[in-house]
Amino acid sequence: MPSDAVTLAHGSGGRASRELLRTIVETAFGASVTRDDCARVPNDGGTIAFTTDTFVVTPRFFPGGDIGSLAVHGTVNDLAVGGAVPKYLSCGFVAEEGLALAELATICESMRQAAEAAGVQIVTGDTKVVPRGEADGLYINTSGVGFIPQGRVLEHSSIRPGDVVVINGDIGRHGACVAGMRQDYGLEHNIQSDSANLAPVCAAMLEAGAVRYLRDATRGGVGAVVTELANESGCQFTLDESAIAVQPSVRALCELLGLSPLHLACEGRLVGVVAAADADAIVAAMRAVPEGSGSRIIGEVRAGAEPPVTIKTMLGTETVLSLPAGELLPRIC
Secondary structure, eight states, X not given: OOTTSOOGGGGSSSHHHHHHIIIIIHHHHGGGSOSSSSEEEEETTEEEEEEEEEEOOSSSEETTEEHHHHHHHHHHHHHHTTTOEEEEEEEEEEEETTOOHHHHHHHHHHHHHHHHHHTOEEEEEEEEEEOTTSSSSEEEEEEEEEEEOTTOOOOGGGOOTTOEEEESXXXXXXXXXXXXXXXXXXXXXXXXXXXXXXXXXXXXXXHHSOEEEEEEOOTTHHHXXXXXXXXXXXXXXXXXXXXXXXXXXXXXXHHHHTOOGGGSOOSSOEEEEEOGGGHHHHHHHHHTSGGGTTOEEEEEEESOOSSSXXXXXXXXXXXXXXXXXXXXXXXXX
């Protein structure tokens, strides 16, 4: 693939994605384009949170969800980790000629149920149809609007040495689930996607103590999130491998495919940076919510910027965590 063309790596959430954003998107649109999960827009003394995302996952149905519920969860979560109360979604379909109407109806019903469970309304949308062979069945774009309570601020600049890193459960399940279903791998597994609404976990955290910053660990997984947080905050993050939960089935699939759970997408996991003094109270509040029952502390923030992220291995050594240069698993969300 020529270096002057888009590659699958540009959609990975890793180094190539950041370079594409920096050299082309930000060059065109300027500083108004946020690198956060949602934009924060001042409005009549309050703040509106706004986000958009496009979902191209294949296969469209997987254990634990489908492209419809995933679209709702992904957009709601982008608002929630920005400190917002999610309220309204749009839904745009790009359907391919030949898509079964029964399948589209099933996906719409899945979206309705996910939105109702999350307390949001799907209020507008659009449908386009392209010729057979031009869209691989169905793509979905969802945008979301939420409202941030007055005085709530979550910024990279709030992160400081001494803070701790928390997560609300085991990692890598969504990426492993979808990867294991790909026909080219021919694998059988019992892994269920972690796709879930994170708004209740975020709300519990924000009520329990000082939360510096939140991100959901989607493309690029936990590894990409902590690397971005380290780069943006100017601090060094150190993760404890022994504290990071990975289901045995996920670990086995990763070993088989040569992948790291730290770099697999999650669709129901958030990474939070919180004040050390409040960490125990925040984790306890997270565990009181079903989506946060597996919450735990997985690392700390240190002074210094290089290397951005290190990991204490189970062997007792400390090594640098590097992001993959290419795309590990395309079409994962």
